[in-house]
Amino acid sequence: MLILKLAFRNLLRNTRRTALTCLLLTSALVIMILMDGMMVGVSRLMVDSLTDTLEGEAQIYHQGFRERFDPSLYLDNTVPLREVLALDQDVRAFSERVMTPAMLASSYATQGVMIYGIDHEQEKAVSRIREAQVEGSPITKGSDLLLGDSLAEKLEVGLGDRIVLTTSSVEGNELVQRLFRVSGVLNFGPSELDDRLAFIDLEAAREMLMIGDGTHQFVIRFENRDRANEADLPLYDRVRNDQTAAEGWLKLQPSIGGMLEMTGFGRLILGLVLFLLAALGVVNSIFMSIYERLYEFAVTKAIGTRPWWIGRLIVLESLLMALASVAIGVLIAYFVGDYLEREGLGLGQMEVGGVVIPERIRPVMLINQFLEASWFLIGLTLLTALYPALYAAKITPAEAIKRSL
């Protein structure tokens, strides 16, 4: 216990230096924990809004359909797929959609859009179309049409206005035109959705495209979202064949995957940078404290203290500093994190990867962030203390004991 007491006393001897070093370590720890919380917050927000808004957690579609959204690539043998989905334990809900590019014409303007044929009841459990509705009522009749608010503005239409939809049928390749009435206006947030999407009844869309019972995509929500990206999920194996593809959201949205990867990479770099700076500070400060005590070490060594005892003392001192910094840092990070979770950090609105990130970003604080960063900091401090400890252990008394100006 003597060594512990000694280490304590040594640290307290120069409180200013100890405090500054601890401040450096504490700041690095707090920044690391909070940054990590921010990144987790943003990633979750992106994934949530992506999967919840429209795309679902997984999709079943015709091979090649997602490359160009060519309406002629539809699933025609849908009955067995419906059975499989209805019976699967992992699947919480699914919905069927028909998609086609089309032209919408109002009395004033014409716009090229993407039409989604949807079943309103099924969509409730899968997407946020219902929640995105800012005006009017959901689709109940074959002539109902929902569209994004900025698209409505461009076409200069409101609730109840007439709109002509023109597209070409998949089978027969005929030009088909049909009159719809605007029954509702949607606001999803991302301009690419509000600008160019319109929704009509699933059966009406099937009729227009003349694809019988065909479907372009089954959109799936799972009981447990993490399962969506398991490549060998039994559901996927059961439905996949030459014609049919099934993928989780990570595969469907490679740019989000790339972004999550980049975020992870950024986290690593940030961590390394922070701790590199902290490590340099620690080494510096320990050396300083050794220089100051050179005479002392030389004397203790001269009267028989073993080298490794001195080394151990130095390492113990840095461990104590690390522990104190972790204790303070964790507390600060907890309170600041808690505050930010409630209030958010305002940077300005962003739209990334088709997802609107609101003005105020809220971090997500997890116990792991605190644990990992703390372990990392303690380990790193011990590691950096080795070099000065070795130096101190190897002091030659005869040389060190000579004093100069």
Place this chain on the structure above:
Amino acid sequence: MLELQLAWRNLLRQKRRSILTGISIAGGYFLITFAVSLIEGSYGNMIEIFTRDRVGHVQLHAPDYRVQPRTQRVIRESSQVVSSLQSAPNIVGVAPRVLSAALAYGEEKSSPVQVVGIDGQLEASVTHLREKVTEGIYLSEAVAGPNTPAMIGLGISRALGISVGDGLVLIGQGADGSIANDLYEVVGVVGNEKSSDRMTVYLPLSAAQAFLALDDAVHQIALRLDDIGDASAAAEDLQQQFPNLEVSPWQVIESTFYQTMQADREGNKFGLGLIIFLVFIGVLNTVLMSVLERTREFGVLRAMGCRPGKLVQLVALETVMLASAAIAVGLLAVFPLVYWFTNVGFELADPIDMGGVAFSHYRGMLSAYVLFMPMTLILVSALVVSLPPGWRAARVRPVEAMRHY
């Protein structure tokens, strides 16, 4: 000169401490410069790409056209407007355009498309459309034949199964409400499957004006300036000159992206601030320690008649010298990296969509700002950090200080 020599000797006396402090300063400089270079470069590159792809630096429209693009909302007497714009000294390219949605028919299939009427020569002065031709020839190089030439995006080529030499029928609605339809001959295919204009048909300006019954009117005039930094100011000047039109710089046209970029920059500034803060504490720690350690020395200096002001000066000089040397090292290390990123950079496998603009390349920027801004920042903070310890050194009482070992 004496001070310089003294400061230099003091730095060399404790090489290890100087080197360690130097490393944290050099590391800080390296990181800040590299980060600033990447942020400026990647956004600069992105802006260059989309302004060159379609947007231009400034756009002119009829009032309200941007929000509600009715075919009738046109810029009248466009040739006069174009020639008066061309005579402006800071405008290097003027591209008038006619825009509309239409249905395109190939042999068997049909698809909704965007029709853009362009003057081939003028368009090339604003965008890289000519370089995007992958098959066939550029619009203005087509020899006059029986059919009007047209260029199509790769998406249309795939969707309709047509290519160079094939016929293309467009059906749309003219400004006067009439049904417009005409036959065109595909002379070129532009872009790839990810291009923003994959579903666009380019027609000669006069042909598009005839198709939509527009006479000499156009919907949009895109400008390229000699310096993109002037976009906002130039747009304001032009607004004075053309009070009947709506003049918008790219920041307004791509406002979602611009907002996202600004917000992201805010976040980055925040991160940079934290790194600087850590470097700050690290330097403060070492400078303070080196001063405390030399209490006796300063006492001797004071006893010999050195004025307090001189001591402050000496400590500040030491710190600034150390920082300068460290920055020189940091500069040597970071320069090749920034140079490589500026000239080569790397491309993301999956571009990230940012407010409707694809973020596809990591690029650096090599400029005086990128190199000198962090330099000034660090030198100034080093100077500030050195003042309190210097002040402390200046106030020591020689009698007490010389008792200090």
